Amino acid sequence: MANYINKNYLLYFILCVIIYFVFFQHLNSFPIRNWDESLFAVNAYEMSNNHNFIVPYYKNAPDLWNSKPPFQIWIQVLFIKLIGYNELSVRLPSALASSFSSLLLFYFFKKRFSVIFAVSVFLVFVTSFGVSTFHSGRTGDADALLSFFILAYCICFYKWLFEANHKAIFWFFVFLSFSFLTKSIAALLFIPAILFITISLKKTAELFKNKWFYIGLTLFLVSSIGYLLLRESYNQGYINYVFNTDIGRITKTIESHQEPFDFYINNLFQYRFIWFILVVPGAYLLWKQKTLKKTALFLISLLICYFLIISISTTKLEWYDLPMFPILSILSAYFIYTTIKHNNFTNKLRDQSIILGLIFVLPLYFTFRNSYKSEIKPNEKQLEVMNEYAFKNKKNHSLDKTIFLTSEFDRPLYFYKYLLNTKGLDFQITTSINNLKVNDIVIVSQDSLKKLLTSRYNTNVIDSYKSILKFQINNIRE
Numbered sequence: 394m395a396n397y398i399n400k401n402y403l404l405y406f407i408l409c410v411i412i413y414f415v416f417f418q419h420l421n422s423f424p425i426r427n428w429d430e431s432l433f434a435v436n437a438y439e440m441s442n443n444h445n446f447i448v449p450y451y452k453n454a455p456d457l458w459n460s461k462p463p464f465q466i467w468i469q470v471l472f473i474k475l476i477g478y479n480e481l482s483v484r485l486p487s488a489l490a491s492s493f494s495s496l497l498l499f500y501f502f503k504k505r506f507s508v509i510f511a512v513s514v515f516l517v518f519v520t521s522f523g524v525s526t527f528h529s530g531r532t533g534d535a536d537a538l539l540s541f542f543i544l545a546y547c548i549c550f551y552k553w554l555f556e557a558n559h560k561a562i563f564w565f566f567v568f569l570s571f572s573f574l575t576k577s578i579a580a581l582l583f584i585p586a587i588l589f590i591t592i593s594l595k596k597t598a599e600l601f602k603n604k605w606f607y608i609g610l611t612l613f614l615v616s617s618i619g620y621l622l623l624r625e626s627y628n629q630g631y632i633n634y635v636f637n638t639d640i641g642r643i644t645k646t647i648e649s650h651q652e653p654f655d656f657y658i659n660n661l662f663q664y665r666f667i668w669f670i671l672v673v674p675g676a677y678l679l680w681k682q683k684t685l686k687k688t689a690l691f692l693i694s695l696l697i698c699y700f701l702i703i704s705i706s707t708t709k710l711e712w713y714d715l716p717m718f719p720i721l722s723i724l725s726a727y728f729i730y731t732t733i734k735h736n737n738f739t740n741k742l743r744d745q746s747i748i749l750g751l752i753f754v755l756p757l758y759f760t761f762r763n764s765y766k767s768e769i770k771p772n773e774k775q776l777e778v779m780n781e782y783a784f785k786n787k788k789n790h791s792l793d794k795t796i797f798l799t800s801e802f803d804r805p806l807y808f809y810k811y812l813l814n815t816k817g818l819d820f821q822i823t824t825s826i827n828n829l830k831v832n833d834i835v836i837v838s839q840d841s842l843k844k845l846l847t848s849r850y851n852t853n854v855i856d857s858y859k860s861i862l863k864f865q866i867n868n869i870r871e
Contacts, residue, residue, distance in 0.1 A: 404508070408515060412495060414761045415519045416488040416530045421480040423767040424784035424805065426527060427777055429534040431804035432459050434483045437469035438811045441478070446470075447620075448627045452807070455628045460635050462620055464574040465535040478812055480784075483533035490541040491530030495519050497541075498719055501548055509733065509745050513726035516749070520756035521718055523665035525764060528712035535576050540716045542572035543583060547719075550587055551691060554596060559603055566609025570616040578639040583716070586698035590691055652709035657700065660711050666718065667756065668725035675728035696720045775860065776801070778838050782861050783809035783820075791856075793818040795863070798837040798846070800824055835864045 425431050436449035436459055449456045449463055465486060472482035495518050503511035524530055530537050546568035552561035572580035591597055600606055625631045661669045679689040696717060703713050729752060733745050769777065779799060783806060786792050792813055797806050799822070806822050813820040826845055829835060835852075837843055838861045846852065851870055856863035 404512075408496065408499060408512075411516075411519060411757065412492045415525045415764055416491050418761075418764050419767055420484050420488055420531060423480075423769065424777065424780040425480060425483065425808045426532055426769075427773075427780070427802050427805055429528070430483065430532045431780075431802075431808055432456075433466060433469060433533050433535070434808040435804050435811070436463075437466050437473060437483065438478055438808070440466055441470045441473045445627075447624055451804075457628070457631065457634055460631070460638055461535055461576050462574040462624075464571060465533075465538050468538070469533065478815055483808075484531065487530055487533060487537040490537040491524060494537075494541045494544050494719060497544060497548065498722065502723075507730075509742070509749060510726065510730040512746075512749060513730045513733075514722050516753045516757070517668050517726045517729070518718060518722040520753065520760045521666050521668065521722065522760075522763070523661075523712070523715060524718050525760055527769075528710075529715055531764065531767065534712070536712050536715045539572055539576040539579060540718065542568045542575060543580065543716045544719045546572065547583065547587075547695060551688075553603075554590065554594065554691070555687065560605050562600070562603055563605035563609040563612075566613045570613045573613070573617045574620060577635060579713075582699050582702050583695055585702075586694040589698070590694050593690070594687065651707055654704050656709045657704055657711075657714045661714065661721070665711065665714065666721055668721070671725040671728040672721055673724075675724035675726070675731075678731050679724065679727050692720050692723060696724075777805070778859050778861060779836070780805040780809070782836065782838075782858050785858075787812060790818065792820050792836075795819075795834045795836055796821045796823055796829065798823055798826065798829070798835050798842055800839065800842065829866060831866050831868055833866045835866060837862060837864070 425434055432451075435451055436456060439450040439453065440446060440463070443450060443453075446463065446467065449459050449466055451458070468486040469483055472485050476482050495515050498518055499511045499515040501511075502514050518524060528534050528536060529540075546565045549561045549565040549568060552558040553565065569580060591600060621632055621635070676689060676693055679685050679692070682689075699717055700714075703709065729749075733748050736748070774781070779797060779801075783792065783797070787809060792809075797803075797820075799806065803822055803824070810820045810822055823829070826842070826849065829846075829850070831850075834855070835846065837846060838859075840860075843862060846864060846866075849870060850864075851867045852864040853867060854862050855865050
């Protein structure tokens, strides 16, 4: 018994080491990224200062650009209070959410199937590029947290559906509420599949007889509708904006993100899920097992439903596929598990573990390396060079009394402005050359702004970095 417990602790220790190298190593080694991460980072700072926990603010005004409910921001604010305002506090919620997802998958299947299958699911999940990269487990976006809550509510529903756990339906609604408070309508995209499965397995009457169903449903309706109404009272037009932008993504293009129907399947196959070729064989093998046919129906229904909804939608972004990754991992891992299990040379657990290690040694190596390097795509580096410059100089005083001049997306710069302001440094941002004056020190990367600046003022360059020039304004040109 003691030997079993020791092996169990050793296994969890190994899994935690893997999690550290995938999600946590060098988590604060790269600048705040454009778009959602910087959006949440700025909202979290302002919320931590103005103590308005209902409406996210940007530049001291209600932020309708971020229409998501603030659960992710609440957790970021908590970490800001605990460890300060920095890249790590912004990203920890996502890293923890992805870690919890991987451990939840492992624990669930270890308890119900076998340790080899559980480890297989865990390793497929954490070595998937779409899980361990930007916009997911290693940046401060909401998608990793949303995916964890969706996984949790799907598991709770499974427990009610197949294990006669009556109270699990209450926890289904608890996690559904959390997922709605994280990313609103996106939390509901698996619900059509859950309704289909309930009806197909003739569980509707049983559901309506369960008192926990009504308690949980009430909790969900109060928390979701209550938040929408509360924010509307603070922020007039919010509900209409949510319906236009969130639900509207299905029929219209938001922010020019229009892609073809096969966008997600191409991404999965090309780089986001390296185990993609095993998904269909794994689903087939699972379906062939008589005792697991209903489980196969459950997983396949969830996968097809979510995939069709996001593929039919006009607006597409590559990280919208993240909630599918636990299901893709389960189906792919089942193929690996079945192959190992039916190999006559691997009947012993030790031999199966060795084979599993050989299969995953290279995927783990490349996943660890990618996390260590945290490389930004070359075509994105130029767009984020100002963020990089602020990141590299945040620990010295060279940005004190400087002005960043930009006409591009400036939310990441506001993160560094707030970060340096907390240290007593004066860091300004402007989008207009008319706001500059003699003796100002100006940092600019856009060629058009450099030309405009030097055509209006006599300047001298006091620093340079890639496409960035740091000017001091001497006087106005006559």
